[in-house]
Amino acid sequence: MRKVDPVRHGQKRGEILHAALRCFVRDGFHGASTTDICVEAGISPGHLYHYFPSKETIVEALVQDSLARAASRFEAILASPDVIEALLTEIENTSIHRPEAQVLSAEALAEACRNPAFARIVHEHARAMRTLLVGFLTEAQRRGNVDPGLDPEATANVLLAIVDGARALPIRNPTVDIKQSTEHLRIMLTRFLRPTAVQTPPAAEKKRRTCGPLGLLKKRNEPRR
Known part of the structure; x- marks a missing residue:
């Protein structure tokens, strides 16, 4: 029984997949046939079925x-x-x-x-x-x-x-x-x-305390000079 070279087997498998991909892009999944893929990959149907049965x-x-x-x-x-x-x-x-x-x-x-x-x-x-x-x-x-x-x-x-x-x-x-x-x-x-920032920047926090509802109320209650 002939021993399969895993490197050559992987290379040929990759070549067939790339050929199939080109056929699918050109003709669509429905339009591309296994015969088209064989022609694109330069192999016979029997050779294709050795790698992929369908x-x-x-x-x-x-x-x-x-x-x-x-x-x-x-x-x-x-x-x-x-x-x-x-x-x-x-x-x-x-x-x-x-x-x-x-x-x-x-x-x-x-x-x-x-x-x-x-x-x-x-x-x-x-x-x-x-x-x-x-x-x-x-x-x-x-x-x-x-x-x-x-x-x-x-x-x-x-x-x-x-x-x-x-x-x-x-x-x-x-x-x-x-x-x-x-x-x-x-x-x-x-x-x-x-x-988002976990902490409020110090400058923004100071402005919030000064200009927020409590800050505005404090300003309103401050005696005018």
């Missing part, structure tokens, strides 16, 4: 690879000097500035609406991604990088919705000002995620 298993493999990269990126973001800045850069690079992600995101949602098997894959990916994001936010809160008053689960849902919306933006409006939209996205998410 198109669904190819999609599942792409999802698992995506989740592994996301887990690695979250660890890198947590190790960054500015966690919020690193997270914003990651969101930009995986949404607004990545055309293939925009196409695949729209295609995945459309296919999930008509294909129950594909919907299961999409739901599992979303659930796993949400779990990763909740873990990231919880750790970032523990380290003081993210507002501790935010609920991690609700915040993860909001961030995923924002990423989906950011990916759809260039599709909805091809003439959108990407630079301006990115700047506004940064402002919005920074205000949303960054912790």
Whole structure:
């Protein structure tokens, strides 16, 4: 029995997945066939089935690879000097500035609406991604990088919705000002995620005591000179 070289096997598997990804971007998940993937990868159907028995298993493999990269990126973001800045850069690079992600995101949602098997894959990916994001936010809160008053689960849902919306933006409006939209996205998410000051600045506190209701009453009761 021939021994499988794990290095060559991994390389060929990666080549097939990249070929499939190109087909999905070009023809959609529904339009791309296993024959198209074989042609793109330069292999025979029998060779393809040695690695992936169906198109669904190819999609599942792409999802698992995506989740592994996301887990690695979250660890890198947590190790960054500015966690919020690193997270914003990651969101930009995986949404607004990545055309293939925009196409695949729209295609995945459309296919999930008509294909129950594909919907299961999409739901599992979303659930796993949400779990990763909740873990990231919880750790970032523990380290003081993210507002501790935010609920991690609700915040993860909001961030995923924002990423989906950011990916759809260039599709909805091809003439959108990407630079301006990115700047506004940064402002919005920074205000949303960054912790607020725990203590009131001394100057502001002094002004509050002087100009607050009690301070104003005190001033009114003071004899005029």
